[in-house]
Amino acid sequence: MTGHPHHQLKARRLGIDTHSEAAIFMHKDCPVCRSEGFSSLNRILVSTKDRSVIATLYQVEGGMLACSEAGLSDSAWARLDLKDGDMIRARHAPTVESLAHVRGRVYGHALDQDALNQIIPDIVAGRYSPVEISAFITACAAMPLSPAETAALTRAMVASGECLSWNRAVVADKHSVGGLPGNRTTPIIVAIVASLGLTMPKTSSRAITSPAGTADMMETLAPVELDSAAIRRVVEREGGCVVWGGAVNLSPADDVLIRVERALDIDSEGQMVASVLSKKIAAGATHVVLDMPVGPTAKVRSADAATALSSSLAATAAPFGLKVRILTGDGSQPIGRGMGPALEARDVLAVLKNDRHAPQDLRARALELAGALLELSGRAPEGGGVALAASALDDGRAWSKFQKICEAQGGMREPPRAPYRKDIEAICDGQVTQIDNRRIARLAKLAGAPFDKAAGAQMHVRLGDRVTRGMPLCTLHAETPGELAYALNYGDANTDMIRIAEP
Numbered sequence: 001m002t003g004h005p006h007h008q009l010k011a012r013r014l015g016i017d018t019h020s021e022a023a024i025f026m027h028k029d030c031p032v033c034r035s036e037g038f039s040s041l042n043r044i045l046v047s048t049k050d051r052s053v054i055a056t057l058y059q060v061e062g063g064m065l066a067c068s069e070a071g072l073s074d075s076a077w078a079r080l081d082l083k084d085g086d087m088i089r090a091r092h093a094p095t096v097e098s099l100a101h102v103r104g105r106v107y108g109h110a111l112d113q114d115a116l117n118q119i120i121p122d123i124v125a126g127r128y129s130p131v132e133i134s135a136f137i138t139a140c141a142a143m144p145l146s147p148a149e150t151a152a153l154t155r156a157m158v159a160s161g162e163c164l165s166w167n168r169a170v171v172a173d174k175h176s177v178g179g180l181p182g183n184r185t186t187p188i189i190v191a192i193v194a195s196l197g198l199t200m201p202k203t204s205s206r207a208i209t210s211p212a213g214t215a216d217m218m219e220t221l222a223p224v225e226l227d228s229a230a231i232r233r234v235v236e237r238e239g240g241c242v243v244w245g246g247a248v249n250l251s252p253a254d255d256v257l258i259r260v261e262r263a264l265d266i267d268s269e270g271q272m273v274a275s276v277l278s279k280k281i282a283a284g285a286t287h288v289v290l291d292m293p294v295g296p297t298a299k300v301r302s303a304d305a306a307t308a309l310s311s312s313l314a315a316t317a318a319p320f321g322l323k324v325r326i327l328t329g330d331g332s333q334p335i336g337r338g339m340g341p342a343l344e345a346r347d348v349l350a351v352l353k354n355d356r357h358a359p360q361d362l363r364a365r366a367l368e369l370a371g372a373l374l375e376l377s378g379r380a381p382e383g384g385g386v387a388l389a390a391s392a393l394d395d396g397r398a399w400s401k402f403q404k405i406c407e408a409q410g411g412m413r414e415p416p417r418a419p420y421r422k423d424i425e426a427i428c429d430g431q432v433t434q435i436d437n438r439r440i441a442r443l444a445k446l447a448g449a450p451f452d453k454a455a456g457a458q459m460h461v462r463l464g465d466r467v468t469r470g471m472p473l474c475t476l477h478a479e480t481p482g483e484l485a486y487a488l489n490y491g492d493a494n495t496d497m498i499r500i501a502e503p
Contacts, residue, residue, distance in 0.1 A: 023072070026065065043129055046070075046088055054127050079126075111152065113152040120159075120253045124256065153270065157278035162282065163250070178293075184347065187242050191399070196379060199240065204242060217344045217345050222405075224244040234405065242409075243409065269308065274316070293331030294330070295331030297436050300328075417454055418456075420477070420480065425473060435498055443491055452480075460474055
């Protein structure tokens with residue numbers, strides 16, 4: 001690394017997890033800070049001999065760091081490929097020219113393809129701070145993206161990462177818009193359609209705000225962090241896979257934007273459409289079924305909103321040659337019983353094994369979506385998809401195929417079980433009239449899901465059920481007594497998340 005030795009600092013790994021955001025910590029009296037005129041929250045270009053990253057600066061006092069040292073977050077350390085004692089150099093980050101387009105959008109100017117082709121790579125490269133990403137998201141939500149902007153954003157997001165190609169006329173995929181706890185149909189659908197000869201390389205996400213993402217759930221059954229070569233090997237052998245998309249860098253801008261969107265509680269239609277479709281296009285899909293639960297505490301809350309979102313998804317998909325079918329469904333309550341990686345995995349296994357105690361709502365929804373995908377892909381005639389899907393499930397072909405997929409991904413395993421459990425009971429006699437999806441999901445997360453794989457909540461009632469005082473409504477599962485107590489406190493303070501109408 002070039003530069004005067006007084007402008008260099010010894011790197012120290014601080015063991016601070018800032019997720020994907022790179023952070024650097026420097027002493028307030030550090031000579032580099034003084035000579036460069038750094039202050040906290042400045043964006044700093046941190047360089048080694050052959051790597052660089054833009055990091056947010058935090059200044060410290062006292063003995064945490066020597067003036068000749070720079071502490072780095074785990075993300076910055078990994079991206080710079082540092083070893084203890086390596087020297088780094090820090091200077092002000094260069095101006096990010098694409099921010100001019102973001103400022104223009106704030107004042108009502110549309111974003112064209114060229115502008116988005118500059119903005120998205122800068123976001124992926126870490127050149128935008130969280131505040132600047134927030135500005136971009138807000139600018140695109142306050143004045144909704146036009147159809148042309150939505151298509152341009154989708155195209156830029158696809159180009160921001162890797163793309164898979166399968167050299168097949170039909171590559172099936174499925175995506176859920178989300179917002180419904182326990183709606184873990186994907187592994188069942190992959191097993192069904194792959195057993196019937198379709199190709200379905202399913203790349204799935206981890207949880208962001210839910211008790212489990214599909215990748216979190218699948219990880220309790222088989223390895224999911226496969227690279228592109230391993231995914232190709234599994235799919236060539238078995239016709240399908242269920243893996244974590246983050247390991248193959250598909251539409252990486254999506255992951256960055258979603259984290260900030262969730263923090264802001266902003267989920268605009270145009271960005272949602274670009275998020276969904278960019279992942280499917282990058283994965284090489286040609287035929288996609290979209291699951292859209294609709295309900296008062298789901299992500300899509302009304303029939304009108306569902307219609308608008310469906311129209312936008314179909315219109316944006318068409319120029320990419322992507323065939324889509326959108327199925328709206330009941331989003332008024334969780335699907336399945338489990339909420340949390342291992343609990344949802346057990347629901348999936350029960351359906352695949354045709355266990356008589358399997359949650360029938362999960363089975364029915366999986367068959368409906370698999371049937372639609374079989375029809376869309378030409379594998380079944382119109383109106384015959386559900387029957388064909390059911391035959392593959394009933395005769396064991398889907399279960400056999402799922403086991404083979406798990407083995408091909410690295411070996412099937414048993415989901416863990418939580419050592420601590422406690423029921424939340426009905427406080428009165430009556431009928432279940434409402435289930436708040438959002439608060440039930442939060443309850444499962446407070447118990448430790450998705451980070452504790454065995455943690456979560458297991459539902460025992462559905463809308464319309466009659467209950468008596470003291471009857472279990474759901475069971476909390478936790479890996480530590482503290483997390484169990486934390487979730488129970490939330491349950492005690494939110495007794496109306498499962499509303500019971502007294503007779």
